[in-house]
Amino acid sequence: MSRTVKTAAPADSTPARARKNRRSVVVPLLLVAVLGGAGALAVTRPWERGESTTGQAPVAHDVVAVGKGSLSTGIQAGGTLGFDKPTPVVATGGGTLTALPAVDTVVRTGGRLYEVDGRPVVLLKGARPMWRDLGPKATDGPDVEQLKRNLIKLGHAEGLGLEADQKFTPGTATAVKRWQKALGVPQTGTVTLGSVVMLPQGTVRVQQVGAQLGAAVGTASVLTVTSTDLVVTVQPAENQLSRFKxxxxxxxxxxxxxxxxGRIRSLLRGGTDDGEGGSGDGGSGKTTVTVALDAQGPAKKSGPSSVVVSVVGDSVSDALIVPVTALLALDGGGYGVKVAGGADATAARLVTVRLGLVADAKAQISGDIRAGDQVVVPK
Structure with missing residues (x-):
């Protein structure tokens, strides 16, 4: 519990006495700037502004107990929890959309993503989009290798000695026919353009359906899919960016x-789309930070929503902590605190302390002081 002590500046102001008073002065207005959470400390001293430390009106002070606990320079920022890597799916080839998935449907490699002319369009894993028919007449290429990797993974190449290379061999055609039989479509041995969708994710979640049944297949997006993993995105203020590494x-x-x-996976500089091809933030180019989560279970239980992201900074535990307003700037450099010895302010003793972490208007100190000691602070 704090108590109030009133002290008055001495009436006798001889030069020797003034020099003695300058050895330590309680700074009534201690300016602490925590820059970027780094704990930088700046102190304004009255005598450095040419102000007299004598002849002032009585100044009221409080005393507070030295605490013991933890201190951290971490910062917080608002963010959004959502599914990772939204990707538009463009239907190729020709035909009419005859079946579309529901939002939140999860499709795995080899599964049916949507349907054209009554035939399934299958999800396969690959970074390169399909751009041609792949059959016995196809020339060598990385798209052939991509197809063969999928056929091997789906179990349609057993006993064929198929290797994931860039050649469309007779064994490749056999594996394609096996796959087509499992799908219930004509066994031609050729994968036609538009019959599969290659996406880098092996498993996707349908986020949005952007087409209607009966629509002709063209170059517009049919679906938007995402990863099944949740991530957090944050757009920190400029003065917070240095803490996001x-x-x-x-x-x-x-x-x-x-x-x-979680951990910070990426930082992407750029404006947000305002729907008119411009930057929604006036072209200032806010940085979007993406955070990958260490565990998906708690995030999926909570679901997509607003979240608070705390960036882990420097921290200490079991530390002696005082308000920054208790610190005294000493003429010879460094800091001190006044430890009250009772109701009489003249009984307070000056203790030189070493300054540690500074955060949230609190400071870690060490020296000839212990938890529970009463230190003087401006009222």
Whole structure:
């Protein structure tokens, strides 16, 4: 519990006495700037502004107990929990859309993504989009290798000695026919353009359906799909950016009150689309930070929502902590605090301390002082 002590500046102001008073002065207005969470400390001293430290009106002070606990320079920023890597799916080839998936449908490699002219369009894993028919007459290419990897993974190449190379061999045609039989479509041995969709993710979730049944297949997006993993995106303020470092650790507070740890996966500079081809932030190019989560379970339980991201900074535990307003700037450099010895302010003793971490208007100190000691602070 704090108590109030009133002290008055001495009436006798001889030069020797003034020099003695300058050895330590309680700074009534201590300006602490925590820049970027780094704990930088700046102190304004009255005598450096040419102000007299004598002849002032009585100044009221409080005393507070030296605490013991943890201190951290971490910062917080609002973010959004959502599914990763939204990707538009463009239907190629020709025909009419005859079946579309429901939103939130999960499709795995080899599964049916949608339907054209009554035939399934299948999801396969690959970074290169399909751009031609792949059959016995196809020339060598990386798209052939991509197809063969999928046929091997789906189990249609057993006993064929098929290798994931760039040649469309007779064994490749046999594997394609096996796959077509399993799908219930004509066994031609050729994969026609538009019958498969190659996406880098092996498993996707349907986020949005952008076409209608009966629509003709063209160059427009049919679906938007995402990864099944959730990530957090943040657009920090400019003065927070220095704390967001690649692979840096963060803690995410979820909407349901739970928490999950994560790491900073990427930082992307650029404006947001305002729907008219421009930048929604006036061209300032905000940075979007993507956070990969260490565990998906808690995030999926909470679901897509707004979250709070705490960037892990420097931290200490079991530290002696005082308000920054208790610190005294000493003429010879360094800092001190006044430890109250009772109701009489003249009994307070000056203790030189070493300054540690500074955050949230609190400072870690060490020296000839202990938890529970009463230190003087401006009222």
């Amino acid at each position: 690649p692979n840096g650790k963060v803690t995410v507070k979820l909407a349901d009150g739970g928490t999950v740890n």
